[in-house]
Amino acid sequence: MSYVKPTFLRYIRLFLLVVFLVPTFLSGQQAIWMEAIESWEKDVLLTPDDKIARLDSIREVAQREAPQPGFFLRLHQFLARQYYVTQRYDSAAHHFEQNRQWAARQSDQAEWMRASWNAAHMFLLQGKLAEAQTRYLEIHHHYSLQQDTLGLAEVSGAIGNVYFQNQAYGQALDRYQAAMRWWSHIEEVRDRFFTLHQMAKTYQRLDSLPQAEYWYRHLLAQYTSLLPFDEKFLVERNLSAVMRQQGKYRQALSLQLAAYHRNKASLDEELSMMIHHSLGLSYRDLGRYDSALCYLDLALEYVAQKKQLTSISLIEESRYSCLSELGRFREALQALERHIAIEDSLFTLERSKLIQELEDKYQHEKHQKALQVQQAQLEKGQLRQKLSTSLALFFAFSCLGLWWGYQQQKKLRLLQTRQHQQTLAEHLQAQESASLSALLEGQELERQRIARELHDRIGSLLATIKLYFSEHATPGRPPHPTFTKASELLSLALQETRQLSHSLSAQVASKFGLIPALQNICGHLRASGHFSAVEFQVVGVNRESFPAGLEIAVFRIAQEGLQNIIRHAQASHISLELQCFPEMISLMIEDNGQGFSPDPSQAGMGITNMRQRARQIKGSLFLDSQPGQGCTLILEAPLPLSPKPASP
Numbered sequence: 001m002s003y004v005k006p007t008f009l010r011y012i013r014l015f016l017l018v019v020f021l022v023p024t025f026l027s028g029q030q031a032i033w034m035e036a037i038e039s040w041e042k043d044v045l046l047t048p049d050d051k052i053a054r055l056d057s058i059r060e061v062a063q064r065e066a067p068q069p070g071f072f073l074r075l076h077q078f079l080a081r082q083y084y085v086t087q088r089y090d091s092a093a094h095h096f097e098q099n100r101q102w103a104a105r106q107s108d109q110a111e112w113m114r115a116s117w118n119a120a121h122m123f124l125l126q127g128k129l130a131e132a133q134t135r136y137l138e139i140h141h142h143y144s145l146q147q148d149t150l151g152l153a154e155v156s157g158a159i160g161n162v163y164f165q166n167q168a169y170g171q172a173l174d175r176y177q178a179a180m181r182w183w184s185h186i187e188e189v190r191d192r193f194f195t196l197h198q199m200a201k202t203y204q205r206l207d208s209l210p211q212a213e214y215w216y217r218h219l220l221a222q223y224t225s226l227l228p229f230d231e232k233f234l235v236e237r238n239l240s241a242v243m244r245q246q247g248k249y250r251q252a253l254s255l256q257l258a259a260y261h262r263n264k265a266s267l268d269e270e271l272s273m274m275i276h277h278s279l280g281l282s283y284r285d286l287g288r289y290d291s292a293l294c295y296l297d298l299a300l301e302y303v304a305q306k307k308q309l310t311s312i313s314l315i316e317e318s319r320y321s322c323l324s325e326l327g328r329f330r331e332a333l334q335a336l337e338r339h340i341a342i343e344d345s346l347f348t349l350e351r352s353k354l355i356q357e358l359e360d361k362y363q364h365e366k367h368q369k370a371l372q373v374q375q376a377q378l379e380k381g382q383l384r385q386k387l388s389t390s391l392a393l394f395f396a397f398s399c400l401g402l403w404w405g406y407q408q409q410k411k412l413r414l415l416q417t418r419q420h421q422q423t424l425a426e427h428l429q430a431q432e433s434a435s436l437s438a439l440l441e442g443q444e445l446e447r448q449r450i451a452r453e454l455h456d457r458i459g460s461l462l463a464t465i466k467l468y469f470s471e472h473a474t475p476g477r478p479p480h481p482t483f484t485k486a487s488e489l490l491s492l493a494l495q496e497t498r499q500l501s502h503s504l505s506a507q508v509a510s511k512f513g514l515i516p517a518l519q520n521i522c523g524h525l526r527a528s529g530h531f532s533a534v535e536f537q538v539v540g541v542n543r544e545s546f547p548a549g550l551e552i553a554v555f556r557i558a559q560e561g562l563q564n565i566i567r568h569a570q571a572s573h574i575s576l577e578l579q580c581f582p583e584m585i586s587l588m589i590e591d592n593g594q595g596f597s598p599d600p601s602q603a604g605m606g607i608t609n610m611r612q613r614a615r616q617i618k619g620s621l622f623l624d625s626q627p628g629q630g631c632t633l634i635l636e637a638p639l640p641l642s643p644k645p646a647s648p
Helices: 007-042 048-065 069-085 089-105 109-126 129-146 149-165 169-183 190-205 209-222 229-245 249-262 269-285 289-306 309-325 329-471 481-504 507-512 514-528 548-569 605-616
Strands: 533-539 573-581 584-591 620-625 631-638
Touching: 048 069, 069 089, 069 109, 089 109, 089 329, 109 129, 109 149, 129 149, 149 169, 149 190, 169 190, 190 209, 190 229, 209 229, 229 249, 229 269, 249 269, 269 289, 269 309, 289 309, 309 329, 514 533, 514 548, 514 573, 548 573, 548 584, 548 605, 548 631, 605 620, 605 631
Parallel strands: 533 573
Antiparallel strands: 573 584, 584 631, 620 631
């Protein structure tokens, strides 16, 4: 009878096989891509531009292969990070936006939030305040639904920063005040400081100078111990500027001088320039033009080295006013000319920057249109490829159907052959096990017979001879040395005969159980005086007895192992440990002797006998030894389940 199934069922099976194998192949390819991306991410020898080029090549291939959404999510993360490193914030924002879309498709709220924060930050760096505000408002709505107090405080401050950069100071102040209301429910102090600082600067921009002064002083009074040095210095600088705006020139100068002398040793060049500039302005407002000019020159020296054109222009303007008041008109004219030249340069740079931004925007839109055209062409090619693939699959299914039937017949014949071989092997193994059990049982019976003969015949004969020796002893006279030596040797022979009889017989194990038998062996070893320590430990044994065949086998293996230690190991310390688990018994014998290299091909009769007894009880025997490192013998054998007591 043919094993080939109907054609319709074969096609269904092949179709399901392809449906499950294709996603598996794509997921494997996706894993390879991700591994490559992560290795490029960590490669310090690759420049960010090289990484971007490689990531873009993978993205183009992935768009044709259409792997899982999680892959695109990770890919856009890596691309956005590289564009951010190269300060191409427009491209970074684009990929963070793509990351948001893929996270929304996967309903990954945490990743969507991270991508939204990053995209908003990129928009801020580009000056795209409207887009940044839109993202922050979406984040605010999400936090409102979740009633996340910390998130609402952070995003309210971020929206305030957008309004602040957009010079909408009234709306910025409202957002900062809302953020402070949220911060009042949170114990986080440092982030609250940043919001308070921004709120104080907003009051300053709104010309609400008393409120600005109040909040600056509040910051210095409440957060001095928590503020880093540079942030505290900026607060003091802003406070002095507010005081100067209110005409409190002497108070502003005193505050600046106190901060300068207190922190003079800790100031870096940037902060030194800022305080020198502020001191120069304060001295100018007080009419002390010489001192003002001195500090302004110090500030100018630093900004000239750093080529900070905006700061140079401001300082030159301040120097012009001071030099004019001092009557140094030639120098004042030179300062004014430098101020005007720098302003013209800054205007030119700003105009060039604006032109470049427009050019970049045009090129970006052009690139996006080219990508759209390329995407349309790719989709058309994919449709054509799908059609050709469908035809090829139909033809492949037709060919694979016949091949499938042939393979099934071949597998069936192979399975029948293997089952026959397995049955034969099990039968041979059973015969071998029965033969081994009979052999070991015969050995045990022979041991019992020899032990009885030694005990009943040789032992009795030696005891009778010793009795005759004792009768010939003369009371009151010392015995002859030869007579004494012969009597001692006779006692030793009687003792050795008894020990040999006991070792050949498993009477202790069969009569009293395995544990007393092992304790008896260890007691004899301790009494011999050949070993400094003989330890025996029982762990987890909660059974009163074991199967008779198992006890005899374990006892014989322990006996043989200890005999090998006595004959060959030259050990001073022996340790036995018997462990019993619900389904297994384990015996471990360790010594600190000279060890050996266990080679199965050169195993002696003792090790062979132990392995045969282990196989008899369906157990396993392990030997671990190295020359000079002692030896460890481990026996593991299964236990039959203990019978449960009958319920009354």
